[in-house]
Amino acid sequence: MRKLYVLLLSVLVALLAPAPDARAAENGEWAVYPAAATLGSRPYFFLTAAPGTTLTDRVTVANKTAAPLTFRLYGADAYNTDRDGGFAVRTRQERQTGAGAWITPERTRITVPPRSAVTVAYTLTVPADADPGDHPGALVALDERISPGGKGSVAVGVQRAVAARLYLRVGGPTLAALGVEDVTLVQDRPLVPGTRTSSAVVSYTLHNRGNVTLNPKVALKARGLFGRTLLDRDLTGVPSELLPRQKIRLTERWTGSPQLDWGDVTLTATAKDVRETGRVSFLALPWLAAAVLATGGAAGMFGLRIRRRRALGA
Numbered sequence: 001m002r003k004l005y006v007l008l009l010s011v012l013v014a015l016l017a018p019a020p021d022a023r024a025a026e027n028g029e030w031a032v033y034p035a036a037a038t039l040g041s042r043p044y045f046f047l048t049a050a051p052g053t054t055l056t057d058r059v060t061v062a063n064k065t066a067a068p069l070t071f072r073l074y075g076a077d078a079y080n081t082d083r084d085g086g087f088a089v090r091t092r093q094e095r096q097t098g099a100g101a102w103i104t105p106e107r108t109r110i111t112v113p114p115r116s117a118v119t120v121a122y123t124l125t126v127p128a129d130a131d132p133g134d135h136p137g138a139l140v141a142l143d144e145r146i147s148p149g150g151k152g153s154v155a156v157g158v159q160r161a162v163a164a165r166l167y168l169r170v171g172g173p174t175l176a177a178l179g180v181e182d183v184t185l186v187q188d189r190p191l192v193p194g195t196r197t198s199s200a201v202v203s204y205t206l207h208n209r210g211n212v213t214l215n216p217k218v219a220l221k222a223r224g225l226f227g228r229t230l231l232d233r234d235l236t237g238v239p240s241e242l243l244p245r246q247k248i249r250l251t252e253r254w255t256g257s258p259q260l261d262w263g264d265v266t267l268t269a270t271a272k273d274v275r276e277t278g279r280v281s282f283l284a285l286p287w288l289a290a291a292v293l294a295t296g297g298a299a300g301m302f303g304l305r306i307r308r309r310r311a312l313g314a
Contacts, residue, residue: 024043024164025043025162025163025164025165026062026064026162027160027162028064029063029064029065029069030061030062030063030064030065030069030071030112030141030143030162031061031062031064031162032059032060032061032062032139032140032141032162032163032164033059033060033062033164034057034058034059034060034164035057035058035059035060035119036060043164043165044164044165044166044167045057045059045139045164045165045166045167045168046167047124047166047167047168047169048168048169048171049124049126049168049169049170049171050126050170050171051126051127051128051129051130051132051170051171051172052126052127052128052130053125053126054123054124054125054126055123055124055125055126056121056122056123056124057121057122057124058119058120058121058122059073059105059119059120059122059139059164060117060118060119060120061073061110061112061117061118061119061120061141062112062116062117063112063113063114063115063116063117064115065114065115066114066115067114068111068112068113068114069111069112069143069145070109070110070111070112070143070144070145071109071110071111071112071141071142071143071144072092072108072109072141072142072144073105073107073108073109073110073120073122073139073140073141073142074092074100074103074105074108074139074140074142075096075099075100075101075102075103075104075105075122075124075137075138075139075140075166076089076090076091076092076094076096076100076137076138076139076140076163077089077090077096077097077098077099077100077101077136077137078090078099078136078137078138078165078166078243079243079246080239080241080242080243080246080248081248082248082249084237084239084248085206085238085239085242085248085250086239087136087165087239087241087243089137089138089140089163092140092142096137098135098136098137099124099135099136099137099166099168100137100138102124102125102126102127102135103122103123103124103137103139103166104122104123104124104125105120105121105122105139106120106121106122106123107120122139124168126168126170130170131170131172131211132170132171132172132173132174132211133169133170133172133174133175133210133211133212133244134167134168134169134170134211134212134213134243134244135168135169135170135244136165136166136167136168136213136243136244137165137166137168138163138164138165138166139163139164139166140161140162140163141161141162141163142159142160142161143159143160143161144159145159146158146159147159147160167213169212174210174211174212175210175211175212176210176212176214176271176272176273176274177208177209177210177274178206178207178208178209178210178214178216178242178269178271178274178275178276179205179206179207179209179247179276179278180204180205180206180207180218180267180268180269180276180277180278181204181205181206181207181247181278182203182204182205182278183202183203183204183265183267183278183279183280184202184203184204184280185200185201185202185203185265185280185282186200186201186203187199187200187257187282187284188200188201189257189259189284189285189286190259190286191286192286197255197256198256198257198258198259198284199253199254199255199256199257200253200254200257200282201251201252201253201254202220202251202252202253202254202265202267202280203249203250203251203252204249204250204251204267204278205247205248205249205250206218206238206242206247206248206250206269207246207247208242208243208244208245208246208247209245210244210274211244211245212244213241213242213243213244214241214242214271214272214274215240215241215242215271215272216238216239216242216269216270216271217234217235217238217269217270217271218234218235218238218250218267218268218269218270219232219233219234219235219267219268219270220232220233220234220235220252220254220265220266220267221265221266221268222254222257222263222264222265222266223263223264223266224258224261224262224263225261225262225263228263230257230258230261230263231254231257231265235250235252237250237252238250242271257284258284259284259286260284260285260286261282261283261284262281262282262283262284263281263282264279264280264281264282265279265280265281265282266278266279267279
């Protein structure tokens with residue numbers, strides 16, 4: 001029986017680390033970073049250009065192993081992952097439309113001797129019609145080796161890569177715009193009030209509608225009847241960087257949500273020069289009480305219809 005081979009690509013990009021405290025991206029075997037005097041002294045590329053111009057820079061690939069390694073060098077666009085909003089880059093097979101398409105390494109294939117480093121020049125050509133604002137990307141060193149894995153009829157081949165982030169800003173008008181969209185609340189309440197703790201899951205979409213990278217913070221506030229504050233906290237798990245035109249779906253669990261109340265939940269997202277809110281209302285009613293009310297309401301409607309029919313007959 002022939003085996004089906006599946007190739008997986010793993011890209012390491014120092015997820016969610018803030019730029020000032022960041023280190024060069026590495027996986028223990030090799031590292032990728034902007035050419036500088038020392039490893040990690042310049043962890044990311046920060047570039048500014050006008051439309052129609054060409055920039056030149058250099059990237060270093062360091063081999064930390066005792067054997068030579070061969071890499072494919074390419075430019076890639078960056079995006080926020082659906083799973084947690086982390087910083088990720090496109091694979092070599094995917095279509096690049098931003099900074100990844102504008103990067104041209106001097107050499108696309110390099111072999112780095114053991115315990116040494118190779119520096120490669122590259123150019124970044126910004127199209128004349130490029131949109132102003134931020135165009136995040138990366139310089140990626142893809143290991144040509146394919147590590148086998150998996151058993152049975154499907155064998156998994158894993159190819160690893162390390163990427164040095166690139167933050168490019170194209171000159172022109174910039175706009176910071178943030179949206180809190182599609183706020184929902186799903187409640188989990190006990191059948192009999194007081195028999196266990198209730199909870200709720202608040203879901204929302206955080207959308208960067210502008211052309212600059214944002215560092216958002218989100219606060220959640222819940223109010224019940226008569227404006228009583230039920231919950232007021234800053235949320236964790238919000239990505240430290242929300243890239244332009246990216247949107248992510250996030251959730252927050254509210255343990256100890258009310259079992260009998262009526263109010264609303266408000267999410268307030270803030271970043272530099274921007275503040276937006278999203279809101280959803282809720283009715284917390286024990287399932288047993290809800291069933292009784294529903295049964296009573298149905299019986300009342302049935303009785304009202306009978307009385308109307310009798311009245312019409314008379």
